[in-house]
Amino acid sequence: MKVTVEMVVNGEEVAELIEPRMTLADFLRDRLRLTGTHVGCEMGVCGACLVMLDGKPVHGCLVLAVQAAGATVQTIEGLSESGAIADLQAAFHDRNALQCGYCTPGMMMTAHRLLQEQPRPDRTEIRTALSGNYCRCTGYEAIVDAIAATADARAASRAAGGAE
Amino acid sequence: MTAHPAISTTAPDAGAAQDRPAHIGHPHRRQNALRHLAGRGNFVSDMQLPRMVHAAFLRSPMARARIATLDVEAARSAPGVVAVFTAADLNPLCANWTSNLDHFSGMVSTPQNILAEDETLWAGHPVAMVLARSRAEAEDALEYIELELDELPPVCGVEAALDPGTAPAAPGLSSNLCYRNELRTEGVEAAFASAALVVQADYAFGRHTAVTLEPRAIVADFDPASGQLTVHHGTQTPFQFQDIYARHFGLPDHKVRVVSPDVGGSFGMKLHLYNEEMAAVAATLRLHRPVRFVADRLESFQTDIHAREHHVKARMALDADGMILAMDVDDHAPIGAFSAYPRTSVVEGNQAFRLMGAPYRMREYRGRLNVLFQNKVQTSQYRAVGHPIACAVTETLLDQAAARLEIDPWDIRARNVIPDDAYPCASATGYRFEKLSHQRSLEKLRELMGYDALRTEQAALRGRGVYRGIGLATFVEITNPGAAFYGVGGARISAQDGAVVRLTPGGEVHCAISVTEQGQGTETMIAQVVADQLGVSPDQVKVTTGDTDATPSGGATWACRGAGIGGETALLAGRDLARQILTIAGAVLQADPATLALRRGEVVDAATGAARLPLAEIGRIATYRPDTLPAGVDNSLTVARHFAPSGYPFGFTNGIQAAWVEVDPETGLVRLLKHWVVEDCGRIINPLLVDEQIRGGVVQGLGPALFEECLYDDDGQLLNGSLADYLVPMACEMPDIVIGHVETPTEDTILGAKGVGEAGTAAAGAAVMNAVNDALSPLGARLTQTPMTPARILAALGIGQD
Numbered sequence: 001m002k003v004t005v006e007m008v009v010n011g012e013e014v015a016e017l018i019e020p021r022m023t024l025a026d027f028l029r030d031r032l033r034l035t036g037t038h039v040g041c042e043m044g045v046c047g048a049c050l051v052m053l054d055g056k057p058v059h060g061c062l063v064l065a066v067q068a069a070g071a072t073v074q075t076i077e078g079l080s081e082s083g084a085i086a087d088l089q090a091a092f093h094d095r096n097a098l099q100c101g102y103c104t105p106g107m108m109m110t111a112h113r114l115l116q117e118q119p120r121p122d123r124t125e126i127r128t129a130l131s132g133n134y135c136r137c138t139g140y141e142a143i144v145d146a147i148a149a150t151a152d153a154r155a156a157s158r159a160a161g162g163a164e
Numbered sequence: 165m166t167a168h169p170a171i172s173t174t175a176p177d178a179g180a181a182q183d184r185p186a187h188i189g190h191p192h193r194r195q196n197a198l199r200h201l202a203g204r205g206n207f208v209s210d211m212q213l214p215r216m217v218h219a220a221f222l223r224s225p226m227a228r229a230r231i232a233t234l235d236v237e238a239a240r241s242a243p244g245v246v247a248v249f250t251a252a253d254l255n256p257l258c259a260n261w262t263s264n265l266d267h268f269s270g271m272v273s274t275p276q277n278i279l280a281e282d283e284t285l286w287a288g289h290p291v292a293m294v295l296a297r298s299r300a301e302a303e304d305a306l307e308y309i310e311l312e313l314d315e316l317p318p319v320c321g322v323e324a325a326l327d328p329g330t331a332p333a334a335p336g337l338s339s340n341l342c343y344r345n346e347l348r349t350e351g352v353e354a355a356f357a358s359a360a361l362v363v364q365a366d367y368a369f370g371r372h373t374a375v376t377l378e379p380r381a382i383v384a385d386f387d388p389a390s391g392q393l394t395v396h397h398g399t400q401t402p403f404q405f406q407d408i409y410a411r412h413f414g415l416p417d418h419k420v421r422v423v424s425p426d427v428g429g430s431f432g433m434k435l436h437l438y439n440e441e442m443a444a445v446a447a448t449l450r451l452h453r454p455v456r457f458v459a460d461r462l463e464s465f466q467t468d469i470h471a472r473e474h475h476v477k478a479r480m481a482l483d484a485d486g487m488i489l490a491m492d493v494d495d496h497a498p499i500g501a502f503s504a505y506p507r508t509s510v511v512e513g514n515q516a517f518r519l520m521g522a523p524y525r526m527r528e529y530r531g532r533l534n535v536l537f538q539n540k541v542q543t544s545q546y547r548a549v550g551h552p553i554a555c556a557v558t559e560t561l562l563d564q565a566a567a568r569l570e571i572d573p574w575d576i577r578a579r580n581v582i583p584d585d586a587y588p589c590a591s592a593t594g595y596r597f598e599k600l601s602h603q604r605s606l607e608k609l610r611e612l613m614g615y616d617a618l619r620t621e622q623a624a625l626r627g628r629g630v631y632r633g634i635g636l637a638t639f640v641e642i643t644n645p646g647a648a649f650y651g652v653g654g655a656r657i658s659a660q661d662g663a664v665v666r667l668t669p670g671g672e673v674h675c676a677i678s679v680t681e682q683g684q685g686t687e688t689m690i691a692q693v694v695a696d697q698l699g700v701s702p703d704q705v706k707v708t709t710g711d712t713d714a715t716p717s718g719g720a721t722w723a724c725r726g727a728g729i730g731g732e733t734a735l736l737a738g739r740d741l742a743r744q745i746l747t748i749a750g751a752v753l754q755a756d757p758a759t760l761a762l763r764r765g766e767v768v769d770a771a772t773g774a775a776r777l778p779l780a781e782i783g784r785i786a787t788y789r790p791d792t793l794p795a796g797v798d799n800s801l802t803v804a805r806h807f808a809p810s811g812y813p814f815g816f817t818n819g820i821q822a823a824w825v826e827v828d829p830e831t832g833l834v835r836l837l838k839h840w841v842v843e844d845c846g847r848i849i850n851p852l853l854v855d856e857q858i859r860g861g862v863v864q865g866l867g868p869a870l871f872e873e874c875l876y877d878d879d880g881q882l883l884n885g886s887l888a889d890y891l892v893p894m895a896c897e898m899p900d901i902v903i904g905h906v907e908t909p910t911e912d913t914i915l916g917a918k919g920v921g922e923a924g925t926a927a928a929g930a931a932v933m934n935a936v937n938d939a940l941s942p943l944g945a946r947l948t949q950t951p952m953t954p955a956r957i958l959a960a961l962g963i964g965q966d
Contacts, residue, residue, distance in 0.1 A: 035207070040461070092201055093193055098197055098200055099683030104200045134377060138860050139898060140893075
């Protein structure tokens with residue numbers, strides 16, 4: 001038995017006929033072909049599948065697509081196109097805070113949320129916030145550096161009266 | 165954002181600056197990182213092709229069993245199922261593979277094929293393959309397969325493998341010994357007899373695995389109309405798999421294309437042959453439509469190679485001054501039920517027992533290696549093959565000796581390392597060293613970490629009941645291997661690489677090269693090398709990798725050969741193209757090419773630097789108006805070069821690491837406070853990328869030292885096949901890592917680069933083991949088993965049971 005699921009993904013209304021057991025991550029990847037959302041552990045540990053569901057990060061592998069019916073979803077593709085994380089992306093690029101890139105979209109989600117909730121996290125807070133994002137390549141330090149640099153730059157911008 | 169000049173950092177015009185590196189040595193950022201940051205990666209697991217089917221496998225739930233009944237009929241009619249295959253369907257398409265290298269004399273391993281035929285050899289061994297419209301439907305259909313197994317007693321562990329009464333782990337074996345070797349210098353007994361001190365320990369190193377975040381992934385697609393097999397395969401070594409698919413499936417190799425786009429981590433794990441990938445190829449040959457297999461996490465734990473299970477008894481003999489006289493090492497390395505293909509599972513043990521004592525002036529050595537079969541998933545090469553074992557054994561014995569002789573751990577290393585002016589020389593185990601920098605590295609580390617102040621702080625904290633420890637670990641790393649690694653053993657694994665470099669009609673540069681990218685920055689590093697040969701910016705050089713149809717053939721990326729061998733290949737090709745461009749420019753300008761040079765994206769007067777002709781003009785004339793060139797002038801703007809390392813069989817690098825840890829004796833928890841690395845990888849092409857390789861490598865070494873272990877029960881069942889149960893290092897547990905460099909370029913190449921990818925992993929575990937033991941030393945506890953879990957630390961303290 002298949003069901004129709006409708007939601008708004010990256011600002012676009014979508015409707016798909018799916019099996020109720022399909023996860024949100026598979027829905028985004030296989031049906032909408034938004035392959036920036038990755039699947040790593042399929043049990044909510046590695047953070048590769050994090051997406052924003054109604055503005056909050058959720059594990060796309062633990063949420064069924066039917067549970068997201070009627071909701072607003074933002075993936076890395078949408079977040080990137082919106083420009084909201086341009087400075088974060090630039091900081092990751094400058095610091096080379098990624099290697100293979102498979103964890104990177106999830107890292108972006110965590111970092112974006114962290115800086116929304118806590119604009120000036122210290123390094124320990126950044127590391128704690130990243131505790132659900134597995135990266136096998138970098139050793140994490142560059143990621144911590146990039147997030148800290150973004151926080152500093154945003155604070156400097158605020159202090160100078162500039163827009164974020 | 166840090167600004168990186170687009171074109172302006174080419175060599176200055178003064179003097180003979182033509183060949184002077186301008187971008188080599190710069191922290192150039194990775195262009196390909198921008199795609200990943202935007203969610204525009206292109207991984208094999210992202211691929212969908214028309215009519216593609218999804219594979220799932222029925223696997224043996226037992227470590228060793230005889231197949232009594234296998235009935236797949238009911239599964240064939242399950243919803244969405246396209247085909248169900250057993251060994252009888254697929255194995256006849258594929259020639260057996262048997263792991264061996266001629267230079268491992270006496271090594272044995274039995275022939276393998278895609279699906280288990282009569283017996284299963286490990287828990288996870290695939291027995292049947294279902295192909296369906298979706299992975300979910302394929303998994304559902306597995307439930308309809310009837311499989312009855314007669315359980316056989318599995319071989320698990322060293323004792324069982326060595327027991328002559330134990331049945332061999334696979335049919336066709338006469339014992340569970342895969343390979344045995346002994347190295348012995350003449351004076352080893354005398355050295356031990358004359359020693360002022362002999363220290364010894366027994367070690368157990370836990371089996372662990374790569375846990376790449378993107379699991380193994382393949383999409384195999386055979387087109388019978390053209391006879392073309394196209395395999396998108398997440399691997400480091402596309403040409404190796406082109407050869408394997410061609411030979412084992414009876415296809416001419418030019419009809420096999422292997423494409424490795426973005427690869428979500430590899431670390432050696434994705435260069436071995438796996439049953440599932442061979443099954444995907446066999447299935448597309450049967451079905452004539454694309455077949456996708458992407459391992460789920462449980463399948464990764466059950467079928468990815470595991471690594472580095474070693475049980476070592478070791479002794480070190482020293483004189484009264486703390487000089488190492490000899491080591492005596494006995495290593496038992498249990499692998500799987502067969503040796504991995506095509507590189508063998510023996511290389512790990514072979515490197516472990518040959519790297520013992522390698523940084524030191526140790527003259528005498530006896531090493532014994534026993535590689536043993538057991539009924540667990542195959543083991544094989546994983547980042548820093550053998551190094552962490554050799555390093556941990558050597559460095560912890562040295563710390564034990566230092567404590568007994570009341571010599572500071574730093575001092576005992578300073579006394580024993582091969583002096584920087586003693587090269588070239590060889591290790592007691594026969595490794596030849598061109599030039600290393602242990603003394604300079606040690607001095608640099610002492611300064612970098614503030615060793616003396618840290619010792620003072622440690623002593624003060626101990627008085628307050630805070631147990632902190634400092635651990636040092638000196639290492640050498642094997643990089644830039646020539647054919648001595650595999651080729652001489654008969655393996656079809658290329659030691660050479662190839663590059664095609666061309667000037668485009670628009671005056672930009674394209675380089676297609678056989679070394680591959682898994683995020684370490686290969687393409688960026690190659691662009692920098694090529695840019696400096698042609699006087700352009702790295703952003704003007706597009707680099708293509710990972711496609712056997714699009715690049716020349718080569719070994720690709722393993723054993724830290726991308727920069728040293730791939731970089732030299734790119735350099736030579738770039739220089740050839742520069743000569744050709746200058747020849748054409750000389751013809752156009754009616755000038756002697758020797759008076760011209762390439763800088764700032766232009767042909768310039770070599771002496772004055774004055775602009776003569778833009779590269780775009782060369783591209784235009786050679787492409788669209790070759791008729792205007794003088795007769796006899798070759799208009800080619802494409803060159804191809806291959807390069808095979810010669811000179812030393814391996815390019816050894818060296819370095820030293822230090823760990824600063826705190827151990828809580830009540831909980832057994834270890835807190836990693838800081839980590840330092842001083843490393844010498846020769847010419848540094850890109851410090852940003854080199855440092856990231858070191859940091860990532862360190863963390864990959866810290867994981868198995870503290871957390872990571874594939875746990876099995878006595879029946880050969882893996883107990884922790886998920887990311888909730890198998891602990892990997894996460895950001896909150898990892899320290900900041902301070903890095904320093906010494907640069908001793910190899911003289912075997914023009915570029916002078918050696919490898920760096922495995923340096924971090926080589927010694928991080930040893931450093932942290934020494935640090936934990938240093939912290940625990942006032943409490944009389946010492947660990948020689950990894951991972952050093954809280955339970956094992958408490959057990960060492962006499963609290964509870966491990």
